[in-house]
Every structure is written in C-alpha cells, then in structure tokens.
Amino acid sequence: xxxxIAEAIEAAPAAATSDAVVAETFRxxxxxxxxxxxxxxxxxxxxxxxxxxxxxxTALIGPxxxxxxxxxxxxxxxxxxxxxxxxxxxLELDGQDIxxxxxxxxxxxxxxxxxxxxxxxxPKSIFDNVAYGPRVHGLVSDRADLDRLVEQxxxxxxxxDEVKDRLxxxxxxxxxxxxxxxxxxxxxxxxxxxxxxxxxxxSLDPIATARIEELIDELxxxxxxxxxxxxxxxxxxxxxxTAFFHLGDLIEQGETPRIFTNPRDEKTQGYITGRFG
Amino acid sequence: xxxxxxxSSFDEELNELKNKVSEMGGxxxxxxxxxLEAMQRRDTELATRTIEADARVDEMxxxxxxxxxxxxxxxxPMASDLREIIVAxxxxxxxxxIADYATNVAKRTVTLAQSPQVRPAHAIPRMVRLAxxxxxxxxxxxxxxxxxxxxAVWRRDEELDxxxxxxxxELLTYMMEDARSISSCTHLLFIAKNIERVGDHATNIAESxxxxxxxxxxxxxxxxxxxxxxxxxxAPPSQ
Numbered sequence: 001x002x003x004x005i006a007e008a009i010e011a012a013p014a015a016a017t018s019d020a021v022v023a024e025t026f027r028x029x030x031x032x033x034x035x036x037x038x039x040x041x042x043x044x045x046x047x048x049x050x051x052x053x054x055x056x057x058t059a060l061i062g063p064x065x066x067x068x069x070x071x072x073x074x075x076x077x078x079x080x081x082x083x084x085x086x087x088x089x090x091l092e093l094d095g096q097d098i099x100x101x102x103x104x105x106x107x108x109x110x111x112x113x114x115x116x117x118x119x120x121x122x123p124k125s126i127f128d129n130v131a132y133g134p135r136v137h138g139l140v141s142d143r144a145d146l147d148r149l150v151e152q153x154x155x156x157x158x159x160x161d162e163v164k165d166r167l168x169x170x171x172x173x174x175x176x177x178x179x180x181x182x183x184x185x186x187x188x189x190x191x192x193x194x195x196x197x198x199x200x201x202x203s204l205d206p207i208a209t210a211r212i213e214e215l216i217d218e219l220x221x222x223x224x225x226x227x228x229x230x231x232x233x234x235x236x237x238x239x240x241x242t243a244f245f246h247l248g249d250l251i252e253q254g255e256t257p258r259i260f261t262n263p264r265d266e267k268t269q270g271y272i273t274g275r276f277g
Numbered sequence: 278x279x280x281x282x283x284x285s286s287f288d289e290e291l292n293e294l295k296n297k298v299s300e301m302g303g304x305x306x307x308x309x310x311x312x313l314e315a316m317q318r319r320d321t322e323l324a325t326r327t328i329e330a331d332a333r334v335d336e337m338x339x340x341x342x343x344x345x346x347x348x349x350x351x352x353x354p355m356a357s358d359l360r361e362i363i364v365a366x367x368x369x370x371x372x373x374x375i376a377d378y379a380t381n382v383a384k385r386t387v388t389l390a391q392s393p394q395v396r397p398a399h400a401i402p403r404m405v406r407l408a409x410x411x412x413x414x415x416x417x418x419x420x421x422x423x424x425x426x427x428x429a430v431w432r433r434d435e436e437l438d439x440x441x442x443x444x445x446x447e448l449l450t451y452m453m454e455d456a457r458s459i460s461s462c463t464h465l466l467f468i469a470k471n472i473e474r475v476g477d478h479a480t481n482i483a484e485s486x487x488x489x490x491x492x493x494x495x496x497x498x499x500x501x502x503x504x505x506x507x508x509x510x511x512a513p514p515s516q
Binding site: 232233236260261262263268269272273274275 | 281282283284287353354355356357358359360492493
C-alpha cells in the first residue's frame, strides 16, 4: 500500500475523535435551582431546576399559562419590574448569582438580552436603534467605532445588506421580519452572552420566520439562546434542548430529538402530539 | 391510544392507517395459506390464482405508502404518532416481501407439479405452518400493541432457521442419492429458503412493533438457529 494512504488512514480516526470531543463539550451557561415565582397569591412557577447550555438553543414549550414566559423573564430579572412578583430560588450566570444585591440590573440585561413577541423598535432611525445601547453603556470611543459596531451588529442579525442605504430611515418603516431582526441587532450591539427570545416569530409570516430561524442557528455559534415558542415545529427545528412546562411545573427536559420522538412523560407526549392531557 | 387527539380527524386517519396495515397483513397471510395448499395438493390452478393475487398486495403497499406520505406532510406527527406512521410504512414493506415469497412458492409449485413428487417435500408444509403462525401472531400483536407476544414471535424464528438447515441437509443427501431429483429438490430448496425469509420478515415486524410501543429499538441479540451450520454433505463413495 502507498505510504501516504496508509498514513492518511492512520491519521483519520484521530482527527475524527478530536472533533467528537469538541462537539461533546457541554458547558453550562446558566444554572437555575428551585426557582419559584409568585404573582401575589398565585404560584406561577414551582421549583424549576434547569441548566442552560452554553452556545446552544434551549426551547421552552408548553400551553398558555404554563410558566414558560415567566421562567424566561426570571433569567434577566424582567420580573423585577412587576411589583407583585416574587422570585425565589437560585439563578446563576457563569456561577454568579444574578439576584445578588451587588448585581447591576442594567448591566445584567446587557449581558442577557431579550427579544420580544412583537418587534418593538424605538421611534428612531435604524442606525440609532442599534447605536442606542452602545452609547448608553459607553462601549464606543468615537463615531468611527460606533459606525463599525452598528454595521457589525446589523450584519450579525442578517439585516445589513437590506438596510445599508437607508440607515437614517425610521426603524418602524421596516417590514415586521426586518424589525424583528433590527431588535436582534439592537440586543447584539451591547455584547450579550445570552439572548432570550419570547415567541420572536409569532407575528411574522413563514418566510420572515424562516429567516429568523436561520439567524438563530447562526447566532448559536457565539451566543447562548433561550427561546419560548408556541410552535412545536419551531422548537424542533431550532433547538438542541427542549423543556416542557405545564401549569407552573417543569415536566420534562432533554435533547430535542428525544423529546419529539420519545418523550418520557405522558403530559409531554399528550402536548406535543396534540392530545387532551 | 389512551387519549384522543384534539383534532379528531387525525385519530380517524391513524385508525384508517392501522386498519389498512392489518388488512394487508391478512392478504399476505392468505397468500401464504393458498401457496401452501396449492403445493400440498399440487393444485396448479390455485397456484396460478395465488400468483395473480399478488398484484392486490402490491397495490395495498402503494396505497399505504401514499397515505403515509400524506400524513407526514399534512399532520407533521410527533412522538408516538410519528412512530405509528413510520412503523406502518416499515411493516407494509415487510408484508409486501412476505407476499412475494408466497408468490415465488406458488410459481415453483406450478413447475414442481409437472415432475414426480420427491420425499423431502413433506417437511415443507411444517415449515410453512410455523411461518404462518408467526405471521398470525405478529399481526395480532400489532393490533393489540402486545410487545410480549411480538418478542415471542421474534424468538421463534430460531426454530424456523433450524428447520431450514435440517431440510437443506436432507435435500442435499437426497439429490446425491438420486440425480434425477435434482431439479425438483432445487425448487424445494428455494421454497424452503423463501419460507425461512418469511420468518425473517415476521421478526422485522416484531421489532417494529416493539419500537412502536417502547420508543426504542429491540436491542437484545436474537437467538439464531443454524448460523454457520451449513456443513458439507459428502457424496457417498461411488460403487
């Protein structure tokens, strides 16, 4: 046998193994332990313990009122803004307690960005929508720096080519799908590590939805993403992990392919196959 | 299924699919019964009718294929529904093969009927009956979602394999004793092989049923009769 071929054959398995090792490295980005949420007397979330893996997409699914959005909003302390809401349990980002008194909530929300159900651009230009965060957080030193960061963020959100000639137009002049990508660019601009998405496609048509899903898949290279969705097909398409909530309980969590082919819990099975649970 | 879908037409479609598979199973089973009877009675007319009836089994397979594609496209099934549909597709393809083997037995029966009967032919009906009981029970376990019964079928294939091996030896010996029987014995050998293959497809179906109910493959290693046991049969010293 040719020696080169022999070497190539010898070398091949080693290369394959190292790839596999990289792929299997699972690092927890956010840890949540025994999270309980009360809205006044209502116990909205009960003892949820869930790990969010770094640089992967975790989908939260479940019927309306199951607590999935409530849980999502705990992850960047959005529930702080609701007076009657009380959150207990431990929530960590990279091992740091995010509910600790020393935590700067504004800074926290820059690290853990959020995209909402309805695109909500500021009533400002496309440029300013993205530039606002970096300016407020003092992330840029001069105008050239800011231009670069805005372009970079718009590119990452897959929007730059569509808007580069009209950065001065109002953000609200864009189509729904573009507005949503603008909101993603706005979140990206302040350098987050985690992006939370609360039904980001529910007001979009299938083409705009596909673009966002494609974007989510790209963003996963650099960001940790948690997405709440009512579309099980969407959860199946975009996520690596799926967690199913029901009436305030986390019923089941696991690898997305397993959840959708062989769920362990009857309630999960009932929900994803469209049966009365 | 314990509970029903919110969209009841989906339940009706899944039931229809299940009924189609059961009906196709009944057809494949009947084909094998007729092939056996034709062979035992050396009835070329029945054999010919059996060969012709295979078209109906093929047609049912195409029907199930089309229905499965439609269900996948329109219902986007998940979890147990997905397994139900995929398993129907797999089982129908196994049933189509089983019916093909029955047809092949019928074809060889037509040829065999033209030559004198050879002795080892008597062992074949026993094999067919065993294969038939496997099909019968595996179809039953499909209807009842009974994995215990499916596993029992799966294990019984060993017996069929052993019968095949012993018939193989018998036929070889017989051919060596009487060269004029080679043609008939070769047909019998192929028939026996066909029946042995029917058993393999019955075990495939059993595995599919297990997957359907449990959501994971049946991974135990199956007891196999007659592996590596095709010993050489030496010709008797010439006199």
